[in-house]
Amino acid sequence: MKGLVAPVLGAVGFIGLWWLATVAQLADPVLLPSPAETFRDTVAAFRSGPLGHDLLRTILRTVQAFLIATAIGVPLGIALGAKERVYRSVEFVVDFFRSTPASALFPLFLILFGVGEGTKIAVAAFGAALVILFNAAYGVMNARRTRVLAARVMGAGEARILWDVLLWEALPQILVGMRAGISLALVIVVVAEMFIGSTDGLGQRVIVAQSLFESGLMYGVIFLAGALGYVLNLTFLLAEKRFVHWSGR
Amino acid sequence: MDGPAIAPRDAALSIRGLRKAFGGQPVYSGFDLDVRRGDILAIFGPNGCGKSTLINMAAGLLPVDGGTILYDGRDVRDVRVGYVFQNYREALFPWLRAADNIRYPLRRMGLPKREIEARLDRLKAEFRVRFDLARYPYELSGGQQQLVSVMRALAVEPEVLFLDEPFSALDFETTLDLRALLQDVLKRLGVTTLLVSHDLEESIALADRLLMLTRRPTTVADDLAVRLAWPRGSATLSEPDFVALKRRCLAVFEAAVAGRPVAA
Numbered sequence: 001m002k003g004l005v006a007p008v009l010g011a012v013g014f015i016g017l018w019w020l021a022t023v024a025q026l027a028d029p030v031l032l033p034s035p036a037e038t039f040r041d042t043v044a045a046f047r048s049g050p051l052g053h054d055l056l057r058t059i060l061r062t063v064q065a066f067l068i069a070t071a072i073g074v075p076l077g078i079a080l081g082a083k084e085r086v087y088r089s090v091e092f093v094v095d096f097f098r099s100t101p102a103s104a105l106f107p108l109f110l111i112l113f114g115v116g117e118g119t120k121i122a123v124a125a126f127g128a129a130l131v132i133l134f135n136a137a138y139g140v141m142n143a144r145r146t147r148v149l150a151a152r153v154m155g156a157g158e159a160r161i162l163w164d165v166l167l168w169e170a171l172p173q174i175l176v177g178m179r180a181g182i183s184l185a186l187v188i189v190v191v192a193e194m195f196i197g198s199t200d201g202l203g204q205r206v207i208v209a210q211s212l213f214e215s216g217l218m219y220g221v222i223f224l225a226g227a228l229g230y231v232l233n234l235t236f237l238l239a240e241k242r243f244v245h246w247s248g249r
Numbered sequence: 250m251d252g253p254a255i256a257p258r259d260a261a262l263s264i265r266g267l268r269k270a271f272g273g274q275p276v277y278s279g280f281d282l283d284v285r286r287g288d289i290l291a292i293f294g295p296n297g298c299g300k301s302t303l304i305n306m307a308a309g310l311l312p313v314d315g316g317t318i319l320y321d322g323r324d325v326r327d328v329r330v331g332y333v334f335q336n337y338r339e340a341l342f343p344w345l346r347a348a349d350n351i352r353y354p355l356r357r358m359g360l361p362k363r364e365i366e367a368r369l370d371r372l373k374a375e376f377r378v379r380f381d382l383a384r385y386p387y388e389l390s391g392g393q394q395q396l397v398s399v400m401r402a403l404a405v406e407p408e409v410l411f412l413d414e415p416f417s418a419l420d421f422e423t424t425l426d427l428r429a430l431l432q433d434v435l436k437r438l439g440v441t442t443l444l445v446s447h448d449l450e451e452s453i454a455l456a457d458r459l460l461m462l463t464r465r466p467t468t469v470a471d472d473l474a475v476r477l478a479w480p481r482g483s484a485t486l487s488e489p490d491f492v493a494l495k496r497r498c499l500a501v502f503e504a505a506v507a508g509r510p511v512a513a
């Protein structure tokens with residue numbers, strides 16, 4: 001619990017500064033509403049507005065994209081990592097698209113999937129899958145050679161080695177990839193909600209609040225999106241600690 | 250050389266005309282070796298002379314370029330072997346508890362559960378294990394981890410056991426303990442063993458026979474029988490026979506490293 005003191009102090013300090021800035025009227029109240037107003041507007045949007053629904057939609061899309069990305073990225077990454085020569089031949093393509101901003105792919109995906117739910121999820125899944133694939137492949141390729149030899153001398157065939165050794169050796173790195181993947185999926189989903197014909201989702205809500213000058217709500221949604229990203233990241237960090245206790249050993 | 254002549258039927262392992270090169274540089278070009286069943290053979294030689302390469306080829310972990318390595322006429326694939334790596338940290342599976350590491354090769358053999366547990370209990374008694382095998386390897390000390398590696402290698406009741414500098418990462422006291430324990434078990438079970446060691450004293454103390462290798466291209470500098478009584482404790486190290494043997498080995502080693510022929 002001691003570990004919580006510093007971050008809480010930091011958050012309180014941040015809100016304090018914010019509050020001071022509004023009291024001192026450093027900025028136009030329309031641009032910078034007070035913390036209390038932001039809180040009030042956000043709670044109201046939850047109570048009687050669409051915010052709860054928006055949050056749920058964003059989570060749903062992110063999780064869907066993430067699941068698709070994992071289902072493709074993990075097995076493909078492991079398979080490619082086990083055949084290092086094959087991975088080297090596709091590495092450039094993976095690296096290239098991994099470096100391409102997903103938002104630049106929106107038009108392409110719009111052509112492929114049309115204006116709808118599918119496009120947002122597909123772009124996010126595409127971006128996340130590359131990150132997950134890349135990490136899974138490296139996890140396998142960096143497997144400790146001695147462990148592979150140990151398994152072989154104990155009578156494990158290639159398939160057995162993949163299942164009993166390489167997978168476990170790669171698991172810490174796979175989870176790192178999944179954590180990066182879900183964060184990226186959230187980023188892409190929120191941007192997609194802003195620009196690819198949406199009627200709901202946090203991205204949509206931010207844009208609408210901004211255009212209606214509901215700055216209290218706008219800040220609230222931004223924080224909500226931030227909190228969502230933070231919680232997703234934290235969940236994976238905890239899962240890594242809990243399930244891959246042998247990481248780095 | 251007073252290396253013992255071994256009748257073919259007594260040999261657990263026969264190497265003939267072994268060839269191996271890395272990047273065009275030969276390590277072995279026509280190497281022969283017979284290892285008598287039940288013997289502990291220590292292999293001693295300078296860095297990079299090919300000790301690990303030799304036992305890796307014998308254990309089937311590295312392909313040979315030419316020649317044969319046969320176990321009583323069989324290929325290594327048809328033989329149960331055990332292998333203890335120098336680096337226990339990278340050889341044990343840290344996602345499995347110590348006991349499951351030992352069970353792993355037995356499961357690969359498809360043994361029934363009851364037999365697996367029986368063997369585990371036997372090994373525990375054999376090595377007088379007093380630490381908790383339900384722990385993960387990284388929770389154990391280096392000596393305990395290497396002991397787990399040894400138990401894992403012996404669990405399959407190997408026809409031949411390979412040890413590649415098994416003690417070189419351990420401190421002195423742990424090495425002495427583990428060495429005593431190992432010689433006790435190996436001699437009791439009569440396991441044919443190839444031990445690579447960097448420590449001349451250890452090689453002599455643990456071996457029935459000592460093979461001294463030269464620099465690359467690797468040949469046998471000397472092959473001698475170590476006829477000291479078992480068990481060999483710390484007192485053995487100061488016996489006249491032991492000291493004489495060690496002196497002779499040092500002379501051979503110096504001559505071999507300097508590239509001079511050995512005076513008889």
Ligand SMILES: Nc1ncnc2c1ncn2[C@@H]1O[C@H](COP(=O)(O)OP(=O)(O)OP(=O)(O)O)[C@@H](O)[C@H]1O
Nearest residue numbers: 271272276294295296297298299300301302303465
């Ligand atoms: N995979 C490899 N590729 C290229 N050269 C290799 C390879 N493995 C070993 N060698 C070379 O073969 C020689 C023998 O290596 P080996 O590891 O068998 O030596 P060693 O006697 O075990 O040495 P050490 O005492 O340092 O463990 C060395 O010169 C090494 O550089």
Ligand SMILES: [Mg+2]
Nearest residue numbers: 300301302413
């Ligand atoms: Mg070596």
